[in-house]
Amino acid sequence: MFRTNRIKRLVRSPAVFLMALLFFLPGLNLYATEGVPGMHELDRRVADLMARMTLTEKIGQMAQVNAFGGGIPVAAQEALTAGRIGSILNEVNVNIVNEMQRIAVEESRLGIPLMIGRDVIHGFKTVLPIPLGQAATWNPELVRKGARMSALEAASTGINWTFAPMIDVTRDPRWGRIAESLGEDPYLHSVLGAAMVKGFQGDDLAEHGTIAACAKHFAGYGASESGRDYNTTNIPENELRNVYLPPFHAAVEAGVATIMASFSDLDGIPASGNRFLMRQVLREEWGFEGFVVSDWASIEQLTVHGLTANDKEAAFEALGAGVNMEMASTTYTNHLEELLQEGRISIQQIDEMVEGILRVKFRMGLFENPYTDPSSYPAISNPEHLATARLAALQSLVLLENRNKVLPINKETLGSIAIIGPLADDGYEQMGTWVFDGDAGISQTPLSAIREFVGTDVRVNHVRAMETSRSRSVDGFEKARAAAESSDAVIVFLGEEAILSGEAHSRADIDLPGNQAELLRVLHETGKPLIAVILAGRPLTLENVLDHTDAILYAWHPGTMGGPAITDVLFGVESPAGKLPVTFPKMVGQVPIYYAHKHTGKPATADTFRSIDDIPVRMPQSSSGFVSSHLDAGYSPRYPFGYGLSYTEFSYSDIRLSGNRVALGEPVTVKAVVTNTGDVEADEIVQLYIRDLVGNVTRPVKELKGFQRLRLQPGDSQTVEFVLEPDDLAFYGRDMKLINEPGDFHVWIGGSSEAELRAEFTVTSD
Ligand code: BGC
Numbered sequence: 001m002f003r004t005n006r007i008k009r010l011v012r013s014p015a016v017f018l019m020a021l022l023f024f025l026p027g028l029n030l031y032a033t034e035g036v037p038g039m040h041e042l043d044r045r046v047a048d049l050m051a052r053m054t055l056t057e058k059i060g061q062m063a064q065v066n067a068f069g070g071g072i073p074v075a076a077q078e079a080l081t082a083g084r085i086g087s088i089l090n091e092v093n094v095n096i097v098n099e100m101q102r103i104a105v106e107e108s109r110l111g112i113p114l115m116i117g118r119d120v121i122h123g124f125k126t127v128l129p130i131p132l133g134q135a136a137t138w139n140p141e142l143v144r145k146g147a148r149m150s151a152l153e154a155a156s157t158g159i160n161w162t163f164a165p166m167i168d169v170t171r172d173p174r175w176g177r178i179a180e181s182l183g184e185d186p187y188l189h190s191v192l193g194a195a196m197v198k199g200f201q202g203d204d205l206a207e208h209g210t211i212a213a214c215a216k217h218f219a220g221y222g223a224s225e226s227g228r229d230y231n232t233t234n235i236p237e238n239e240l241r242n243v244y245l246p247p248f249h250a251a252v253e254a255g256v257a258t259i260m261a262s263f264s265d266l267d268g269i270p271a272s273g274n275r276f277l278m279r280q281v282l283r284e285e286w287g288f289e290g291f292v293v294s295d296w297a298s299i300e301q302l303t304v305h306g307l308t309a310n311d312k313e314a315a316f317e318a319l320g321a322g323v324n325m326e327m328a329s330t331t332y333t334n335h336l337e338e339l340l341q342e343g344r345i346s347i348q349q350i351d352e353m354v355e356g357i358l359r360v361k362f363r364m365g366l367f368e369n370p371y372t373d374p375s376s377y378p379a380i381s382n383p384e385h386l387a388t389a390r391l392a393a394l395q396s397l398v399l400l401e402n403r404n405k406v407l408p409i410n411k412e413t414l415g416s417i418a419i420i421g422p423l424a425d426d427g428y429e430q431m432g433t434w435v436f437d438g439d440a441g442i443s444q445t446p447l448s449a450i451r452e453f454v455g456t457d458v459r460v461n462h463v464r465a466m467e468t469s470r471s472r473s474v475d476g477f478e479k480a481r482a483a484a485e486s487s488d489a490v491i492v493f494l495g496e497e498a499i500l501s502g503e504a505h506s507r508a509d510i511d512l513p514g515n516q517a518e519l520l521r522v523l524h525e526t527g528k529p530l531i532a533v534i535l536a537g538r539p540l541t542l543e544n545v546l547d548h549t550d551a552i553l554y555a556w557h558p559g560t561m562g563g564p565a566i567t568d569v570l571f572g573v574e575s576p577a578g579k580l581p582v583t584f585p586k587m588v589g590q591v592p593i594y595y596a597h598k599h600t601g602k603p604a605t606a607d608t609f610r611s612i613d614d615i616p617v618r619m620p621q622s623s624s625g626f627v628s629s630h631l632d633a634g635y636s637p638r639y640p641f642g643y644g645l646s647y648t649e650f651s652y653s654d655i656r657l658s659g660n661r662v663a664l665g666e667p668v669t670v671k672a673v674v675t676n677t678g679d680v681e682a683d684e685i686v687q688l689y690i691r692d693l694v695g696n697v698t699r700p701v702k703e704l705k706g707f708q709r710l711r712l713q714p715g716d717s718q719t720v721e722f723v724l725e726p727d728d729l730a731f732y733g734r735d736m737k738l739i740n741e742p743g744d745f746h747v748w749i750g751g752s753s754e755a756e757l758r759a760e761f762t763v764t765s766d
Helices: 002-011 014-031 041-052 055-061 074-081 094-107 131-135 140-155 176-180 186-201 237-244 246-253 275-285 301-305 311-321 331-341 347-363 383-396 446-457 477-485 516-524 562-570
Strands: 063-066 087-089 115-118 214-218 258-261 291-293 398-402 416-420 459-463 489-495 530-535 551-554 650-657 661-663 668-676 682-692 703-712 717-724 743-750 758-764
Touching: 041 347, 055 063, 055 331, 055 347, 074 094, 094 115, 115 347, 131 140, 131 176, 131 186, 131 383, 140 186, 140 383, 186 237, 186 246, 186 703, 214 246, 214 275, 237 246, 246 258, 258 275, 275 311, 291 347, 301 311, 311 331, 311 347, 331 347, 383 562, 416 446, 416 477, 446 459, 446 489, 446 562, 459 477, 477 516, 489 516, 516 530, 530 562, 551 562, 650 743, 650 758, 668 682, 668 703, 668 743, 682 717, 703 717, 717 743
Parallel strands: 063 087, 087 115, 214 258, 258 291, 416 459, 416 489, 489 530, 530 551, 661 758
Antiparallel strands: 398 551, 650 668, 668 717, 682 703, 682 743, 743 758
16 A cells, blocks of 8 residues: 555656656566576576566665664665665564665665564564464464464554564473473474464465464574573584474475574574575475575674684684575675685575565565555454463463462452462563563453452452562561452462563573462461462472462463463363473472483483482492482473363273384374263363384483363263374484384373383384
8 A cells, every 4th residue: 555655656747657658667677587497487587587687686685784773764764775684673663664675776776675583472563462472272273373373463554574482492491491392302392393383374375464484493593501591502413413402393294485593502602603504404404495585693703702813703603504594794785796806705695695685575566566555464462462472371370289289269259359469460571581572561460360350259369469470578578468368269370570581581490489388388377278370481499389289370471462361270260281391390400301302221210219318328339220300309300291181080991003013114003992080161272192112222201292282061971082203203314314114103192191000002113
């Protein structure tokens, strides 16, 4: 619409009209599709455009520039007109975005539109749970829908590219960016990451309301040493291929348009200059056809890492490795031409990078529709979007403890309730990390939702008690104690403020921060039923509060609609059904602790483990009888991957296979019966795990290979069926090739990674 109006205005003048005929008509042919026979239409358009580009224009496409703080300065206008910018990030004012596009499209020589990038990580104005919370839903369709909603809201402001999904497998809750990840498991990550890609991009990137996705951070960032952000990673290639790369491969298979290179150093070669990752794996092995963008100044930082001596060398390495576009820093802009003149790089190398970018721009339909008309989009935060955010928050809730069935609370028998804690009524903090655009004004807090739910029949005694989750002051505690004493039940909203997780917000101590544990102890003394709802960006260690609570509901950072979702679960409108996408340690010293660990040569069991209290004084040092464990923490976590309680109980029985002997390359079907043995209708997330008993490289003790969410009435049973394809049994072996081996397998179906219902089969080579 924007463009049509301008053209209409222009063609009113006959002289301009004539000039337009002479000038624009051949121009309209610029991207004509005839010409080079036998080439795919997209490639033909790219080739046609490339043939017309100067070196400056090519290098321009490789530059991504941060927005200018609310306008378009003259220097930027000139750069856009000269074709020296390919993409802008962080502009969300639609008028400015349209004007930038207009300059790029109508005033630059070749009229190449811009990609407008933004971190739309878990919602735009309407905020979904943090990605780690979304992963606790184990619901790919809901995750897809959430990304679709985010795309629509973001696209209405002119954003056409998000830097999401973040699909860094991580097994370290100290790492602040675990909040942005989908947890510890390659399979769950792969399924949900691909669902996000589909949600952002739709089936056709050119469709209205879709935005390009960016799978990040390639690769291995989640293994940052000691969970300290930006830290070194050392990942053996076999582990990289079996654990960290599969989600990226799945994103590529799902058609992700772009990939972001990681900040981190991988085995001595920072990812942004890593040819193995971006040339060999991404392009040669996976045939990725989109493009790679650096992370923020990560090319420049190759020098800070000590891989290169200066910006020019950094540009040389990153280009060689296959980074198409440079975010924020300007080593390409400043040095590629010189490197070319010196003959150190070839024009073919530059062309290849630019073609990748143009291919995505064509795929996005940007040449046809560069402008944004906000009125063509559904309203921001409309009821449907709020409903999606509410369902995602609801399904993300994980019930960790429920002693004496203190939950759900029966509203009918309740006279009063104390609502306490720094996160009970904070619309901003509940949104979590990475919410540049999130609107705290529309957040519905737990306090407001509970008040609305219980109405005037129940007295609500609210005391914040602590200014923030980090506060050390105990000044508010007596007031909180008094409120608890005068109430029938107590709900305490604790956890972490949004800023305690996310990028560069790692923690070495992952207990509840500040004096929150002490607050719980004080409230527990009242003897009232005590329910802790924890809003946090990571798994926390909860040992020092377990004895002071009757129930713990883990809510992550639940986003805009956290309040009503939590209320529904607390009062039993809906049973909790979320399951942990990541293991919760007892103590931080156990990290990394994850379910898919290797067996080791000395595995610990209940019979063999001896705790610090059991070992005899002056016991002689000996290697026999010792097992892999910590004297003080044992060998198991506080809560395992896949765990989560319900208001009902489910039992698993009758596991059956299509056969106990399966020929190599053939699928095997696994069935089991799930029964709701309790008295509440509820969802259950049924999980399937395998173990490959003997491998050419050692295999994990359990690997998730399937899951289904189903809903059962009390007393009802359902047979679930999974098909294990050969790919599900494959792994990267010693020679780093994906292989299927004959041999024995165990398979479990159950409600967590500690599922016990097991069957066995053998893959035969005949
Ligand atoms: C982060 C990326 C993000 C980029 C742009 C970087 O600091 O690592 O994940 O997309 O900034 O905001």
